[in-house]
Amino acid sequence: MSGLFKRKPAPTRAEAVANLLSMLLFYLSKIDAWTLRDAVEGTLILGATGSGKSSGSGRALALTMLKAGFGGLVLTAKADERAVWTEYCREANRHDDLVVFGPADVHRFNFLDHELNRTGTGAGLTENIVNLFSTVLEVAERNSTSGGGREDEGYWKRANRQLCRNVVDLLALATGRITIPDLYRLVVSAPSSREQIRSEEWKAGSFCFHCLGEADKRTKTPRQQSDFEIVADYFMLEYPALSDKTRSVIVSTFTSMVDVLNRGLLRELFCTETNLTPEAVTDGRIILIDLPVKEYAEVGQFAQVLWKYSFQRSIERRNVADKPRPVFMWADEAQHFVTSYDMQFQTTCRAAWVATVLLSQNYSNFVAALGGGEKGRAETDSLLANLNTKILHANGDPVTNEWAAGLIGRTRQFFANGNTTHSGDDRWSAVLGLDWLGHNGSTSAGFSESFEFEVQPREFTRLRTGGPANGWCVDAIVFQNGRVFKQSGRSWLPVTFWQKR
Ligand SMILES: Nc1ncnc2c1ncn2[C@@H]1O[C@H](COP(=O)(O)OP(=O)(O)OP(=O)(O)O)[C@@H](O)[C@H]1O
Numbered sequence: 427m428s429g430l431f432k433r434k435p436a437p438t439r440a441e442a443v444a445n446l447l448s449m450l451l452f453y454l455s456k457i458d459a460w461t462l463r464d465a466v467e468g469t470l471i472l473g474a475t476g477s478g479k480s481s482g483s484g485r486a487l488a489l490t491m492l493k494a495g496f497g498g499l500v501l502t503a504k505a506d507e508r509a510v511w512t513e514y515c516r517e518a519n520r521h522d523d524l525v526v527f528g529p530a531d532v533h534r535f536n537f538l539d540h541e542l543n544r545t546g547t548g549a550g551l552t553e554n555i556v557n558l559f560s561t562v563l564e565v566a567e568r569n570s571t572s573g574g575g576r577e578d579e580g581y582w583k584r585a586n587r588q589l590c591r592n593v594v595d596l597l598a599l600a601t602g603r604i605t606i607p608d609l610y611r612l613v614v615s616a617p618s619s620r621e622q623i624r625s626e627e628w629k630a631g632s633f634c635f636h637c638l639g640e641a642d643k644r645t646k647t648p649r650q651q652s653d654f655e656i657v658a659d660y661f662m663l664e665y666p667a668l669s670d671k672t673r674s675v676i677v678s679t680f681t682s683m684v685d686v687l688n689r690g691l692l693r694e695l696f697c698t699e700t701n702l703t704p705e706a707v708t709d710g711r712i713i714l715i716d717l718p719v720k721e722y723a724e725v726g727q728f729a730q731v732l733w734k735y736s737f738q739r740s741i742e743r744r745n746v747a748d749k750p751r752p753v754f755m756w757a758d759e760a761q762h763f764v765t766s767y768d769m770q771f772q773t774t775c776r777a778a779w780v781a782t783v784l785l786s787q788n789y790s791n792f793v794a795a796l797g798g799g800e801k802g803r804a805e806t807d808s809l810l811a812n813l814n815t816k817i818l819h820a821n822g823d824p825v826t827n828e829w830a831a832g833l834i835g836r837t838r839q840f841f842a843n844g845n846t847t848h849s850g851d852d853r854w855s856a857v858l859g860l861d862w863l864g865h866n867g868s869t870s871a872g873f874s875e876s877f878e879f880e881v882q883p884r885e886f887t888r889l890r891t892g893g894p895a896n897g898w899c900v901d902a903i904v905f906q907n908g909r910v911f912k913q914s915g916r917s918w919l920p921v922t923f924w925q926k927r
């Protein structure tokens with residue numbers, strides 16, 4: 427008898443957390459839900475300029491995630507995005523959670539200290555910092571006409587990483603702290619010839635030499651000792667033996683990046699104190715980086731990529747069972763912010779409950795941003811494949827439309843055809859007086875079959891783009907790999923979003 431009323435055991439914490447993934451966020455149709463699980467599998471929104479990405483689907487998703495309590499990082503390209511997000515946060519009653527990081531605000535983020543505090547001086551620190559610099563450099567190189575796409579690009583990358591690794595290691599060993607001004611001083615005071623190493627004058631004035639002495643004196647763990655030997659060999663033997671030309675390219679690549687961080691706005695925001703870190707998103711903060719690329723150009727791009735990378739590295743280590751608050755990473759005009767690391771992040775961030783939302787005009791934007799050519803295409807395909815929900819707005823770009831049609835795939839379609847080559851008996855038409863039926867002819871009809879795009883590329887040119895002329899309706903075709911929408915019975919679904927009038 428008692429068994430009849432036996433209660434189900436209460437779910438464990440892990441079960442309860444896993445169950446949260448089914449949380450409804452949004453209805454794509456009356457019967458098709460978009461859940462937290464869908465959100466953390468990533469979203470891509472594509473459409474031509476003025477197709478309604480930002481004001482249609484973008485706005486709907488942003489409000490949905492804000493209302494559901496997500497924390498998040500917002501990268502900005504256009505100058506009005508701060509105002510737009512302030513309005514979203516007000517509408518979702520999240521105004522108190524909005525934290526603006528920008529020139530006129532009080533927040534500072536010393537990314538090197540943050541990295542140091544997170545990982546400690548030991549293992550991992552150097553590689554993390556080298557990777558962070560490489561990611562920022564990737565964006566800087568992309569902007570310079572001489573950078574990227576060189577035949578020997580691989581060599582310069584490796585050489586630059588090697589210099590970076592050695593200066594970071596040496597600073598950590600000598601001072602226990604990494605700062606941008608010290609990195610700069612160290613590189614420009616490294617010996618440029620064997621003679622210089624023997625010169626007392628150089629020894630007296632070189633910060634690099636001073637650090638080598640300090641690192642030598644300090645007590646070191648066996649691992650630090652072996653690191654120190656490698657660093658000393660590099661600066662005393664390898665580095666001075668490089669040809670002047672090679673050395674100057676490596677040094678200038680490194681210092682050009684460090685220099686940008688070492689002065690003006692970026693120095694103040696990223697190289698002084700820290701009162702805001704990426705971890706704040708897990709407490710529900712919405713961090714908006716108010717250094718829009720359209721206004722601050724390269725400085726804005728550096729700042730955003732720095733934040734994005736630090737955010738990605740910190741969030742992917744979190745355990746959602748401890749703090750199961752989903753977070754988003756929002757990038758409108760995402761082509762300004764994508765880096766090679768994004769593909770890697772996107773393959774694993776689902777487990778950390780990060781809902782990436784990237785908005786851009788077309789497929790080729792990503793290819794160009796990721797270095798162009800075969801490499802750019804391969805990285806784009808990998809990145810976009812890992813953004814599972816695709817919201818495709820009106821587009822006139824044939825490459826994107828073909829890509830989108832190919833994504834949805836082909837189906838067998840039957841084409842009715844009539845054939846009016848006539849031959850033979852026309853007595854019947856004479857009896858009926860149908861003189862228009864043609865003489866000496868016969869009519870044949872049939873079907874042919876072929877594999878055609880299920881949604882033809884031209885369909886994307888006909889979607890509504892909002893504004894009063896369209897009654898503020900913005901059309902999109904939503905595609906999710908591996909899903910059959912109940913409403914359409916297909917892997918794609920036409921969805922209309924409303925703009926705010
Ligand atoms: N609140 C609104 N009311 C009426 N029309 C609007 C509103 N917001 C935007 N529009 C218009 O709707 C269209 C779509 O605008 P939206 O900014 O969403 O495009 P988009 O796809 O984000 O373009 P872009 O690539 O340039 O950022 C534009 O013609 C715009 O002028």
Ligand SMILES: [Mg+2]
Nearest residue numbers: 479480481758
């Ligand atoms: Mg837009």
